[in-house]
Each structure stands twice: as C-alpha cells, then as structure tokens.
Amino acid sequence: MNLTWLEDFLALARTGNFSRAASERHMTQPAFSRRVRALEEWLGVALFDRATHPVTLTETGQWFQSVAQDMLTRVARVPDEARAVADASSATLRFASTHALSFTFLPAWLRGLESGSPVGPIQLVSDVMQQCEALMLQGRVQFLLCHWHAQVPGRLDPSAYRSVKVGSDSLVPVSSPGKNGKARHLLSTSNKQVPLLAYSSESGLGRIVRALRSGAIEKSGSEPVFTAHLASVLKTMALDGRGVAWLPLSLIDKELASGRLVAAGGPEWSIELDIRLFRSEAAVPPAAENFWRKVAGAPA
Structure with a gap:
C-alpha cells in the first residue's frame, strides 16, 4: 500500500467528487480514480458508493476514514519520535x-x-x-x-x-x-x-x-x-x-x-x-x- 492512497481516500471522502478531489491532489481524474481503486483492491472492500451523487462512504469506508487519519497522524510523528530516540x-x-x-x-x-x-x-x-x-x-x-x-x-x-x-x-x-x-x-x-x-x-x-x-x-x-x-x-x-x-x-x-x-x-x-x-x-x-x-x- 502507498501512503498517498490514504490522502487520496480522505480527499474524496471530504469532497464527494472525483473531479474536485483529483484537482486537490494535483492529478488527472483517471489517475486519481485508479489510485482509489487500487486502495480498495488492496483492502479487498468497496470504500465508496459510486451510485450516489455526490459519492458517499460505505459503512466500511466510514470505519476506514478514522483509520486512515490515525495512520497518517502516526506516520507524521515518526520523525520526531526517531529524533527523540536518537536524543x-x-x-x-x-x-x-x-x-x-x-x-x-x-x-x-x-x-x-x-x-x-x-x-x-x-x-x-x-x-x-x-x-x-x-x-x-x-x-x-x-x-x-x-x-x-x-x-x-x-x-x-x-x-x-x-x-x-x-x-x-x-x-x-x-x-x-x-x-x-x-x-x-x-x-x-x-x-x-x-x-x-x-x-x-x-x-x-x-x-x-x-x-x-x-x-x-x-x-x-x-x-x-x-x-x-x-x-x-x-x-x-x-x-x-x-x-x-x-x-x-x-x-x-x-x-x-x-x-x-x-x-x-x-x-x-x-x-x-x-x-x-x-x-x-x-x-x-x-x-x-x-x-x-x-x-x-x-x-x-
């Protein structure tokens, strides 16, 4: 799994729109859609209900939203924690x-x-x-x-x-x-x-x-x-x-x-x-x- 997939997921969860989320992530919509799909394939579950407009999170997607935020927060702390160990x-x-x-x-x-x-x-x-x-x-x-x-x-x-x-x-x-x-x-x-x-x-x-x-x-x-x-x-x-x-x-x-x-x-x-x-x-x-x-x- 690529950590950038988590940021892609959160952008789409926030906007509910593939085009707007792709723009926020500075990429084309097709490339953005492929990365969201890659995350879902890695997890083996659907995270979004694409039949709704705007797209909405599935029940699993709602659970994964907090997981993704927590993972990114923990990763962001790693450099400071590494420095603390070195110190x-x-x-x-x-x-x-x-x-x-x-x-x-x-x-x-x-x-x-x-x-x-x-x-x-x-x-x-x-x-x-x-x-x-x-x-x-x-x-x-x-x-x-x-x-x-x-x-x-x-x-x-x-x-x-x-x-x-x-x-x-x-x-x-x-x-x-x-x-x-x-x-x-x-x-x-x-x-x-x-x-x-x-x-x-x-x-x-x-x-x-x-x-x-x-x-x-x-x-x-x-x-x-x-x-x-x-x-x-x-x-x-x-x-x-x-x-x-x-x-x-x-x-x-x-x-x-x-x-x-x-x-x-x-x-x-x-x-x-x-x-x-x-x-x-x-x-x-x-x-x-x-x-x-x-x-x-x-x-x-």
Whole structure:
C-alpha cells in the first residue's frame, strides 16, 4: 500500500467528487480514480458508493476514514519520535531563544555557567517568540530562553512546561534625543500623539507591550508608523529619530549611557521583566537533565 492512497481516500471522502478531489491532489481524474481503486483492491472492500451523487462512504469506508487519519497522524510523528530516540544518548543541548536575548544575554549567561565546568555542545535556533514556542511544542528543542511577565501568559501550558528565572530585564520606551538632549518624542497621556515603532504579532516583546501598555497608548492617541518583529530593527529606527520604541535595557544600555537614546517617558511606562528558561515536563536526555539541574541551582 502507498501512503498517498490514504490522502487520496480522505480527499474524496471530504469532497464527494472525483473531479474536485483529483484537482486537490494535483492529478488527472483517471489517475486519481485508479489510485482509489487500487486502495480498495488492496483492502479487498468497496470504500465508496459510486451510485450516489455526490459519492458517499460505505459503512466500511466510514470505519476506514478514522483509520486512515490515525495512520497518517502516526506516520507524521515518526520523525520526531526517531529524533527523540536518537536524543536519548545525545550530549547536544538544543535551544530556542528569542533574537534579542540571543545577541545580548545568552553569551554572557553561558559563559557564567561554564566557569565551573563545560556546558557541552549547543545547537541554537534564534527566532521570534511565536516560532520559538512552536519549536518547544513540537519537541524540536529542549529549552526556550525568553523574556517573561506574570501577567502575559504564553502558549506553553504551565502544567506541561516548567521554567526557572535566570535573569532580569526591563522594557524601556526610548527615543533619539533632540537638540536640547531630551527625548525627541515623549510619551504622554494628554493626547499628545507620538510616532510609535511597534512590534509585529509574532514578537513576544510586542505581546507584552500590547497586554500591559495598550490602554495608555490608546489614551495618548499615538499610532504605529513602523512595525517589525526584531527589537534590533526597532532600535535602529529609534536611533534614526523615527519614533518611540519599547526596547530591552539589555539591548540599549550602551546607547543610553552615551546619550544616543533617551527615555521617552517616566518610570510608569517601563515594564520589568524576567528572563526565563523553559523546559518540558517530559523526560529529556541525561545531558539536558544535568544542564537543567545546573541552571536551577544557579543564582538568577
């Protein structure tokens, strides 16, 4: 049996029309019909009642529909399960980290952990928060390093994923300075509009800003003039005088110290954040388990 026959069967079961199902499967109707017939001959039963319009599933076909879906689902899981078996003896630590922390926090944090003993080989995927969460949910990485706020839940269910605080950071609204050295664009709640440099929906930092400061932003009447998913891009635009961006202090400490960026609002506009390392409650290879114990026992 060819697994593509199962996809053909499900397409026809869904559409009830040979021509439409053949089009979905990107083949001619005669070729599609031959493949459906080949599946029925392999099973030794009729799966469709061709006398009806649209065609309908026979009683056996109705039973086989759930079987076919289950078989394809199980096959789709095989690569991840194979990787899990291979990982059981693997010493490589697989990380997902948001872009901002990959460039700022991660190198020094790892260096600190390695001061006592080597951490071992690391494979890092640096991406936006939404994709990093997807990698964790798919089991493609063992650890996720990200910014976190207690009032802004992510996609990782706390009952299935645990985390430990490994650092602190702040989201600070900043702007380039004007001629007087003060913020070129200053946030206010008095309907004084300022141009905003906003995060896209894929960004974890954007998720936090929207959840905790959208009300104040709406009250100020300010609107985004530029949107991106990377904090480093928004930093460049802020340095160019394009508007106000909420940026991690870890990313802009040098620019604040030199005066190239200045606070664009009072302390009430800033957001205090944890930097957290997440892992699944499921079993991980010994190297990953040892690393977790080391991190959990280290001061944040």
